[in-house]
Structure formats: structure tokens, C-alpha cells
Amino acid sequence: MAARALMFQGTGSDVGKSLIVAGLCRLLASRGLSVRPFKPQNMSNNAAVTEDGGEIGRAQALQARAARVAPTVDMNPVLLKPQSEIGSQIVVQGRVFGSARAREYQSRKAELMPYVLDSFAKTRALCDIVLVEGAGSASEVNLRAHDIANMGFARAVDAPVVLIGDIDRGGVIASLCGTAAVIDPTDAKLIAGFIVNKMRGDPSLFATGMTFVAERTGWAPIGLVPHFRDAHRLPAEDVFGLEASPARAPGAAGHRVRIVVPVLPHIANFDDLDPLRLEPGVELVLLRNGAALPVDTDLVILPGSKATIADLAALRTCGWDADIIAYSRRGGRVLGLCGGYQMLGRSVADPDGIEGPPGSAAGLGLIEVTTELAGDKSLVAVRGRTVADGVAAVGYEMHIGRTTGAGTQRPLLRFDDGRPDGAVSIDGRIAGTYLHGFFAGDAQRAAWLARLGAPASSLGYELLVEQTLDALAAHLAAHLDVNRLLSMAR
Structure with missing residues (x-):
């Protein structure tokens, strides 16, 4: 029946x-x-x-x-x-x-x-x-x-x-x-x-x-x-439901770290940000409409994108490319997730017009990698550990393209099947990964926040969702x- x-x-x-x-x-x-x-x-x-x-x-x-x-x-x-x-x-x-x-x-x-x-x-x-x-x-x-x-x-x-x-x-x-x-x-x-x-x-x-x-x-x-x-x-379905966390109170410097995310027109898989938004020790700032990068930023995250080259152009139109490059030169930390990782490299090419008109664009040049959008789409759940500290990471890959270059010799992650993923700059302050769900794991999120100086947190993200x-x-x-x-x- x-x-x-x-x-x-x-x-x-x-x-x-x-x-x-x-x-x-x-x-x-x-x-x-x-x-x-x-x-x-x-x-x-x-x-x-x-x-x-x-x-x-x-x-x-x-x-x-x-x-x-x-x-x-x-x-x-x-x-x-x-x-x-x-x-x-x-x-x-x-x-x-x-x-x-x-x-x-x-x-x-x-x-x-x-x-x-x-x-x-x-x-x-x-x-x-x-x-x-x-x-x-x-x-x-x-x-x-x-x-x-x-x-x-x-x-x-x-x-x-x-x-x-x-x-x-x-x-x-x-x-x-x-x-x-x-x-x-x-x-x-x-x-x-x-x-x-x-x-x-x-x-x-x-x-x-x-x-x-x-x-x-x-x-x-x-x-x-x-x-x-x-x-x-709970994860928002639409980017219009994407919320920042409450602003950091005056005089509370040192008690909450400020993580800044430029919101680009084709932002994708933005639920990657949800665990950070719910952390009591984090102020998640969403930059919209060309707003300036705050001077006291502790971490910039470039999120996923459904149209990487188009979003790179939008990044430049807003002036955020110059802000991020200047911020990195002052010793700031930047993390790119999937499309954001591709933007951090030397260039992104889309010869077959998979995400838009065929063409290529210069990246931000903060990691020694290049990306070509070609081949089959990678759709798979993965587990692994960050190379530097061995902390567990769980999530999924959802991307098209192949990223190569000297930066990949310093991977951010190694999956349980032995594959390396992502890249880290020589000084360790700029990193990128194809892993979505990177911050949903409590241990991985806690390790990142500890490096940023955030207070210890008891947030169990998956339990909170349940x-x-x-x-x-x-x-x-x-x-x-x-x-x-x-x-x-x-």
C-alpha cells in the first residue's frame, strides 16, 4: 500500500x-x-x-x-x-x-x-x-x-x-x-x-x-x-536567512574573536559558517555591499562559491581584494573554503565555461596554487585530520576542478584514504581546503579558535542541532x- x-x-x-x-x-x-x-x-x-x-x-x-x-x-x-x-x-x-x-x-x-x-x-x-x-x-x-x-x-x-x-x-x-x-x-x-x-x-x-x-x-x-x-x-536554506552573530560589546576585546566573511553574490554552502556563528566566543561579521574590512579582524574566511570567477570579480569591485591582501601582509589569517580556496591561489581558469563564460582570472595570490575548472564533480563524504596538529576533521567534498602547485606540497588536511587536501602558506597564516563542514566538528573548531585566542567553549554543535x-x-x-x-x- x-x-x-x-x-x-x-x-x-x-x-x-x-x-x-x-x-x-x-x-x-x-x-x-x-x-x-x-x-x-x-x-x-x-x-x-x-x-x-x-x-x-x-x-x-x-x-x-x-x-x-x-x-x-x-x-x-x-x-x-x-x-x-x-x-x-x-x-x-x-x-x-x-x-x-x-x-x-x-x-x-x-x-x-x-x-x-x-x-x-x-x-x-x-x-x-x-x-x-x-x-x-x-x-x-x-x-x-x-x-x-x-x-x-x-x-x-x-x-x-x-x-x-x-x-x-x-x-x-x-x-x-x-x-x-x-x-x-x-x-x-x-x-x-x-x-x-x-x-x-x-x-x-x-x-x-x-x-x-x-x-x-x-x-x-x-x-x-x-x-x-x-x-x-538550524542551517538557513537561503542566503537571505544568513545571520551574523551579535556584535562584540565595547570593552570586550580579548573575550571574543572577530571572524569576517565577505558575502559574495554566488556564495554557496554557507552553512559552513553556522557553528562559528553560534560560538559564544566568536563575533561573526558578514561584510555586505562593499563594507570595509574591520581593522581588528582575527580571521577572514572566504566561503564557497557557485561561480568562482564571477565572485572574484565581485570581490575586486567591492575593494575586498586589496583589503584582504593588506590584512595578510600585516600578519592576518585567511582561510578559504572550496571556491574561497580557489580564489586564494594565483589563478582560476574555466576553459569550458562550466560556471560562466569561458575564461580565466587572477586570484589573490596568497597561496602558490592554480585551479582549472574541468572534469567530473567531486561529491563524497570524507574524514581526515589536519596535518599540522592531527585534529580530526569530518565533512564532504562538493567541487569541480583541480588545484595544483607548490602550495599543495603543504596540505592542510590528509584524508583517511591517504589523499592530501588543501594548501597552507609557508608562514602558516593562509590556508585553503575543499572540505565543507570543516567547523561542524567540535574538536577542529576548538583548535582553530584556540589559535585565535578565543576562550574555551562547551558548544557541541551536532548535539545542539538535535x-x-x-x-x-x-x-x-x-x-x-x-x-x-x-x-x-x-
Whole structure:
């Protein structure tokens, strides 16, 4: 017998769909149900490597973790990864399928629906219930033709829909009722209930609002969910959700180290920064819009990029290249992660136009390496140790290209299979690695912070994520009619 399915769509982007699905995955798993997350189409440069050797959106990997199962490529069969001038890279069932501009992609969606339905059938065969997450807004009728992400998918598999609105951004009544008014009547029949999310203040003030929406639409009110204050402890799906840590208090110099991250247009895998943001002894500063590098910076991190050459150009436009080079000459420390590692070298070449127009660009020249973007994409979970101090490091590789040069003779890491990774400058202050998840390991993070002079920390990052998922599940259990949700699934 096929598993039940229930789909969660939103009145817009960032209304909390991913978080609610994650919380319900943990809640239902804790009730003894076998549950799987599923998102037909996602758009994000924050991706995760699966055990079956592919990549999916980070949000679906978190939802799988919440469900206490390993993530698979079928949980997110279509992943769009925005690049530079060529539009988005299309990843299908974990592997690069091609690339397309936005308008061209609309005409290719019909081609991708069979893959989506195949992955959904495989996912459904493994569990009791599938929680499906839509993308963007259910009311984007201009994109309804060949839709695979929202109502097009729901109708294809006859999945009942729960619509989520965000009261924090305002206009939630109009957003919910407006969705009912503009979508196709056959699509509207699939919507069984609604949730109002991110309530701040007295919930009784919106009781009549819930009643109004229910009466106007005929949908069941599933719950008014207060803002979940610990959401920042979980990886953000979108770069717009990327947060800095609270600023260092005046006179607190020496008690917190300042780690600075330039936020570039095609930043990728930015959840690498989450463990640092949560450290009490760290002030994580996100540089945006050309803001100057603070003079009392303790470490600069260049994060991953989906378009390294384009982001190098953006780095120079902001003047951050000169800031970082001057900072390094004063003895500052710099760490490059994946695309950031490539930027630290002498040059980056993309002869085949994998990430943008074919070409090459000079790097920052802080490590004696060069990179050519060519060959197959490396997607693998890895374990190893830092060469200098033997501290364990665990994470995953997700990159294309080969980095060579004298700097690689001083690798930052050595993996358990014997492969070296990364490079370190002669003075040891500049380093780069292809390892994502580098700071998620408590021992590795503690070693870096100790070198920077941060106070010892008791933060257990992975444990904190688990505790937060449990708290999220309890939060939803208190404010949603979960039994009614289960009765809606079919």
C-alpha cells in the first residue's frame, strides 16, 4: 500500500515551509511513523552530499535528519543552483543535468516531471507518510504551465495541500484569501487547510483572522504558530536567512574573536559558517555591499562559491581584494573554503565555461596554487585530520576542478584514504581546503579558535542541532492540530 502524502505550499518564499516540514518530520518520527521529506524542485546554492553520491538542497538534508533517516537524491530530484550569466545549473536526481536561463527553464520543466514522479514513487515506497514541500508561492499563476514544484505536482500525484502564510511580513489574510481567488479552481480543491506562521505577540489578537480565512476559503484552520526563536540554530536554506552573530560589546576585546566573511553574490554552502556563528566566543561579521574590512579582524574566511570567477570579480569591485591582501601582509589569517580556496591561489581558469563564460582570472595570490575548472564533480563524504596538529576533521567534498602547485606540497588536511587536501602558506597564516563542514566538528573548531585566542567553549554543535529539532517538534505539537493533518494525508 502506498504511503500517505501531504504537501505544504506557501503564499510566498520564506514563509517557513522548510522549517515546518523539518519540525513535522521529527514530530512524526518520534511518534513511531516512518516519514520522508520530499521537495520536487528547490533553488539554492546551499547543498548537501547524500550517501548515494549525489547532491540535494541543504534543507532536505536537514529534514531527513529530522526524520532520522539518511538523505537521498530522490528527496529533492530537481535542484537549481544559480550561477552567473548562464542562469542556473540544473541538478537532476543528484547529478548535473545541464544549465538554463530562467525563461528557457520554464520550457524544460515538462522534461523534468518524469524524474520528479520517479523519485516521488521511490520515496513513497520506503515509508508511512511523505511530507512534500512546495517552492516559492502557490499563487504564481504565470508559472503554472508545466509546473513541477507546487500545484502541478500536487495535481499529478493527487496530494492534499496545506497552505502556509507568514503573519510577520504583514498582509497574511490577503495572501491566503488572494491565493484562493487567483489559482485555478481545480487546484484550489486540493487545498485542505492553512497554517499562519511566525506570530509574534498575543495570539488571541488574530483569532478572528483565522476564522475569517476559514470562512472565506472553506479551508480548515490547522494552527497559528508563534515565531520559533531558536530557528537561527538550524542551517538557513537561503542566503537571505544568513545571520551574523551579535556584535562584540565595547570593552570586550580579548573575550571574543572577530571572524569576517565577505558575502559574495554566488556564495554557496554557507552553512559552513553556522557553528562559528553560534560560538559564544566568536563575533561573526558578514561584510555586505562593499563594507570595509574591520581593522581588528582575527580571521577572514572566504566561503564557497557557485561561480568562482564571477565572485572574484565581485570581490575586486567591492575593494575586498586589496583589503584582504593588506590584512595578510600585516600578519592576518585567511582561510578559504572550496571556491574561497580557489580564489586564494594565483589563478582560476574555466576553459569550458562550466560556471560562466569561458575564461580565466587572477586570484589573490596568497597561496602558490592554480585551479582549472574541468572534469567530473567531486561529491563524497570524507574524514581526515589536519596535518599540522592531527585534529580530526569530518565533512564532504562538493567541487569541480583541480588545484595544483607548490602550495599543495603543504596540505592542510590528509584524508583517511591517504589523499592530501588543501594548501597552507609557508608562514602558516593562509590556508585553503575543499572540505565543507570543516567547523561542524567540535574538536577542529576548538583548535582553530584556540589559535585565535578565543576562550574555551562547551558548544557541541551536532548535539545542539538535535536538541533544536526536538524543540521545534514540541513547538509545532503545541500549536498545530497534528491529528487533523494526518487525517488529511492520503
